[in-house]
Amino acid sequence: MTYAIEKRLMSGLPNYALEAIKYVIAHESGNPNNCGPNALENEITNMNRNKAKAFTSHWVGGGGRIVQIAPVNRVQYGCGPKGNPLSYAQVELARTADKEQFKKDYAAYIWLLRKLAKDAGIPVILDGTGNGIKSHRWITHNLGGTTHVDPYSYLQSMGISEEQFKLDIKNGLDKPTEKDDDKMQFTNETTKAAVRDHIKQAVDKKLIDKSWLDKFDNGTMTTGDYEGLKLIIAQRS
Template sequence: MNYTIEKRIFSIYQNPLTASNLIIAHESGNPNNVGKNSLENEVSYMQRNWQNAFVSHWVGGGGKIIQIANTGKVQWGVGPKANGYAYAQVELARTNSRSIFEQDYKAYVWLLQKLALEADIPCTLNSGASVHDKGIKTHFWVSKTVGGTNHTDPDGYLASWGVSQARFRQDIEAGLSALPPLTSAPGTFLLHRVVKGETLWGLSRKYGTTPATLKLLNQLSGNLILIGQQLKVRQY
C-alpha cells in the first residue's frame, strides 16, 4: 500500500548533514494529546516551537503523513550527537483508538522503510553501535548507544498497543503482518504484585524495561504505585 505525503514544509534554515546514515523513529510522548485532532495539534505545536525541536515527518490521524521539514538536512529531534547523521526523523502522534493506532502504525512503518530506501539506508532496526552504522534507529537506541539525549520513545507507546520491539523489528525488516491482539487480552503480559519498598524505577530495572513503559502499560498518570497493586511488566 502507498500513502500520500502531505507537504507543509516550515520556512526554516536547515544545516547540511555530516552524513545520511540514520532514519530516526520517534513518538510524541504526549499522553495529554490523544484525541481525533492529535496529529494537527502536534504539527501546529512544532511549527510554533521549532526553535526547540523539529523533525521531518509526522504520522497520525488514521494513517496520515505530513512532512514539515526537508530530508537530507539537519533536523533537531534526537540530540546533538545524532542529529547530523539523520536523513529523516519521523514522529508518531498518539491516539486512544485501537483502529486509529493500527492505521497509524502501518503508515509509520511504511514511511520509515520508504525513507530508508530513498537514502540508500538498510531497513534494519537498532543494529550497530554508533551513528556510522547505517539503519533505522529508535530514539531510545540513540539514548542508550550514542548519548546526548535521554528519551525512550517509541518503545513504551508501541508496547502499550501490543507491539514489542521484536515485533517492530520484524515489521521493519521483513514487512508488516497482522497486528497482535489488544494488550489487555488475557495471558499477554507477565504480571507483578507490588510489595513494600518497590518503585517503578526498581521494577523497570528488574524486568529490563523503563518507568515510562510501565506507566504506559498500566495507564499510570504518575510514579506512585501501591502495595498489593498488580502491574503489567513484560509482554509474552
Template sequence: MFNPNIINKTYTLGDYQGDTRLASNRFIILHESGNDNDKRDSQALLHEVQYMHNNYGSAYVQFFVGYMDGKAQVYQIGEPGYVSWGALTANPYAPVQIEFARTGDKQQFREAYRLYVEVARYYANAYGIPLTLDSGGNGIKTHQWVTNNFGGDHVDPYPYFAGMGITKSQLAYDLANGFDDEPEPEKKATINNVVTVTADYFKAFTTTNSKGVPHIGTDILSGTAWQSADILVRDKKAYFKIGNDTYIPQSVTDKAGKIVINYLDGYGVNAYNSKGQSIKDSNQVFKGGTSWATGEELFKVPNVGWCYQVSTDEYIPVKFQQGSGFKG
C-alpha cells in the same frame, strides 16, 4: 508500499527555516510524541505538526505520522536529507526522523503504525540505510537507542507502542519485512539489474588489474543479456559486474549514455546538487523506470558518492542505475 505523493506538505519549513547541513546517511530515527493528551484530541496530529512548525527553533523532525479525519496520515515538516533537531548529538547522522502522534484507539493506532513503518522503510531504502532496528552500525534507531548511545533521557517509542500491542521484536520484524499483504509483483515491477551487450565484439574486464587488463577467455557476444550485481567505478566510468571479478563497461551495453532509474513503479529517487544537497521534490521527477540522458563520466558528489549527471546541477547516485544490484 508507501507512496510519497500522500505526504501533506502544508506545514513544511521554508527555505530559510531549519538546519541547512546535509545529514550523513547513517540512521533513520523513530520517535513518538510522548503527549498523552493526544489520546483525547481527534486533531492531535495536526496540532502536533502545527506546534513543531511554529517552534522549530527548539525541535523538529522531517515527518509526523498519526490518525486523523478517518485515516492514517503523514505530514512533512523538515526537508529529508538535511539535519533536523529531534535527537541531540545524533541529529547529524539522520537524514530522516519520524514522530508518531498518540491515539487511544487500537485500530487507529494500527493503521497509523503501519504507515509509520512504511515511511521508515521507504526512506531507509532511499538513503541506503539497513532495515535493522537498534543494532550495531547504520540502521533504523529509536530514541531509546539514541539515549543509550548518545545521551539524553527519552525512551520512545517503546513504552507507548508496548501498551498498544507492539513489542520491540514486532517493530523490528515489521521494519525488516514490511507487511504480508503488500503485492509482491508490484513491489518488483521495475527492479531490474539485467544489462544487454550492444558492442559487436569486446573482452570483459576484471578487477585483478586496476588498469582494466582484459580477462583472457571471457569474450562476450553482442546481444547477450547479463545479470549485474554491482557497478564498479574506474577512471570516472561505470562498469557492470556480470560475474565473479568480471566487469563490462557501461558504454558497450544498452545503458550507454543514460541512467534508467531502478526503483518501484510510481516511486522516485532524490537527485542532489554538486554540493551534495538533496533537491527538493526531485523524487517526483526521477520515477522508477524513467530514463535520463547522461555523459560517460561520473562525478563524485560530497557526502553522496559517485553519481550520474542528468542536468547542469542535478546528480543521481549510481546505486539507482539499473544494473547496480539495487533491489529497492
C-alpha cells in the same frame, strides 16, 4: 500499499547540511495528554510553534496520514546534537487512544520509515549495528546527547512488542517474509561480477553504505533493492 505524503513545509527553518547519512529516526510524541481525534494537527501546530528548539521531518497519525513538515537530508532537531547531523529523516508518531486508528497509523509509520531508509540508501533494519533505522532510545544509549527512549513504551501499550516492531521494519506489513524468488538471480558469473563492481564503485565513492555490498555478497539482495540502489547512485553521482 503506498501512502500519500502531505507536504506542508514549515518556514524559517535552519538549513544545515548533514555530516553523513547514517540514520532514519523513529520517534513518538510522548504526549499522553494529546490522544484525541485532532492529535496529529495539534502536534504539528505545537512543533511549528517551537521549531527553533525541536522539529522533525515527518509526522504520522490521524488514521494513517503522513505529513512532511521539514526537508529530508538536512539537519533536524529531533534526537540531540550527536544524532541530528547523521539523520536523513526523523519521523514522529502522534498518539491515539483508539486502537483501530492506531493500526492505521502504525501501518503508515512502518511504510514511511522503510521508504525513507531506502531513499537514503541505508539498511532497512531497526536498532542493528551500523547504519539503519534507529529508535530515539538507540540514539540515547549509543550516541548520547539526549535522554528520550521512545517509541517502544507507547508501541507496547498498543500491543506492539519490541521484537514485532523490528520484524515489521525488516519485512514490511504487505508481505510477512522475503521470498527466495525475490532475491537476485544471475545466469552467468560475468553479469554477477558486473553488478558487484557497480555496487563496489558506489561504496568506494561513498555514494551508498558498505552494508549494501555485504548484502550482495551474502546473497540476500533482492532485485527491488538493486533497482532502488541504481536510482540512488545515479542521483548522488
